[in-house]
Amino acid sequence: MRWFTLSWQAVAAILLCILAGLLGPMTQPEMKALANPAVTIAYPFLNTKGLIFDLILGAAAVSMLRIPPLAAVAALAIGAHVAAWLLLTGIVGFEGSAHAPYYLLLAAAWLLAWRCVTILSELKPANRAANALLRLVIPFIFGVWILIVWEAVVRGAGIPFILLPPPSAIGVRIANSLPILAADVNQTIFKSVIAGYVIGCGAGFLTAILADRVAFLGRGLLPIGNMVSALPIVGVAPIMVMWFGFGWESKAAVVAIMTFFPMLVNTVTGLAASGHMERDLMRTYASDYTQTLLKLRLPAAAPFIFNALKINSTLALIGAIVAEFFGTPVVGMGFRISTEVGRMNIDMVWAEIAVAALIGSVFYGLIALAERAATFWHPSVRGG
């Protein structure tokens, strides 16, 4: 047994470090300082450059030793993230001055994080708690690195704030605007989205059952439902504002229109999902329409219905935000986005986007959890 195991990420990280060392200065000011040794010029990474190299090289080397996986994970996590932290904090104040070695070191740190996630995802912990933790940690590291790379590239290359603010600025903006964001969320999510979602999904569901029960409705309603889904939201929204006023009601109406059709189609499909044999079985019991619906067809349709609920959770959010572009009281996520863009407050726009993404994910996650509980019996949930 060898005393080390090679991993291509660690080797590549070491090679990138060597290349970065050979290329020399990491930033424009450092280059100037080297060119004029007589003049004292403050430049980034003056004191931390060596430490960054040491961290990355050290973590890469340690991770390849024959040590327990958790120790390797710890070494990689510390090496990659402390190095990344030093890179991010060092460049502040010197935006746009980064040279190739800065990006090479960032890439090296990212490779170490990749290796770290690879080891983590190969772990097969026996107990459930550790498993659950692992399922959270891996996507968390993934997400953190998206932010790190975003921050580092935006600051290193000096991308104008108006084009893409760094995530740290967006975070600061969120922290400083909590009352405004809360009011916007209350207006858009808790009034427009929830009301519209419940009305749209409920109406779609009931229409599907009506269309199933009454044959002529099935033939007449479904094509019209199809037409409703094809209505362009930017055309419908101003009309809804005229009908229902500037308040949340008009946005709820837009959301209801958007969510109606996916629910209708999925429920209709789901109601046809139960097998012939099962329906014959209910017939042998002389079961009536309602009994067959409740005991066989709706449970069999549940996976389809939850599918519609999931699709609609994101549609509803988009619908409500876009609808607010067409007239709204001076509060709401869509209103805020449209006005702050006009005032060049791009960080506020991003803050709203971040909040919308977070709430959308939570919304979706809650429905997915409910789905797992309700359709535990389905092969896609119970796993084969």
Next chain:
Amino acid sequence: MTMTEAAAGETTAVVEARKLGLTFQTNDGPVQALTGVDLTIGKGEFVSFIGPSGCGKTTFLRVIADLEKPTEGTISVNGMSPEQARERRAYGYVFQAAALFPWRTIAKNVALPLEIMGVPAAEQKARIARVMDLVNLTGFEKKYPWQLSGGMQQRASIARALAFDADLLLMDEPFGALDEIVRDHLNKQLLELWARTDKTICFVTHSIPEAVYLSTRIVVMSPRPGRVTDVIESTLPRERPLHIRESAEFLAIAHRVRDGLHAGHGYED
């Protein structure tokens, strides 16, 4: 046809078919699934229907169950039309597959017909316990169907058909998808159950040994058009251990069934 059949018909005919025919209208033109079926099934009989696929054996069972409507002739179930009999829950039907609902536990699946028929909860519990015991599934009440083997699932579906205590049990190749060992076991259990409950059983199969082993009467059918070609009275005793299948009497009956199948099938075309 025979004396016993005539006698049975007079006293307690459970199923009585006269000149029964059924023609399906398909895209390729009409298909005669059944034609000219005359058959009387008496109370307490175990009748097997055997024949190659397309001979109408399943169709006949479905006509009894009012899952298909005949296009010719007459049929009565318990002296009424199949539809009335179905509405009075005159029979339990066991399908080729277990058709258990995956979102219900085994006990809940067995309770399904009882819930639909509005049986009070306390009585439901007692009946579930009784039929689960009948099919040897006690202890599996809380399991879900997909946690059980195929044989156990099929037993659960039999328990479900027994739960509401109909006198007539219609079984459409219930063991067709199971392996031979499980099948033997379930055949034996089915005979024991029949002996204990005194039900009338109509059993569709394509296995000659299974038909001979189980039945008091074997109806041999043939396809194109689906019709009855022979009705064989079994001379075997009601008490049938598994090894009876090696006896000369058993083999003689099996031989006659095979002859009947050959005569009707027309392999020459």
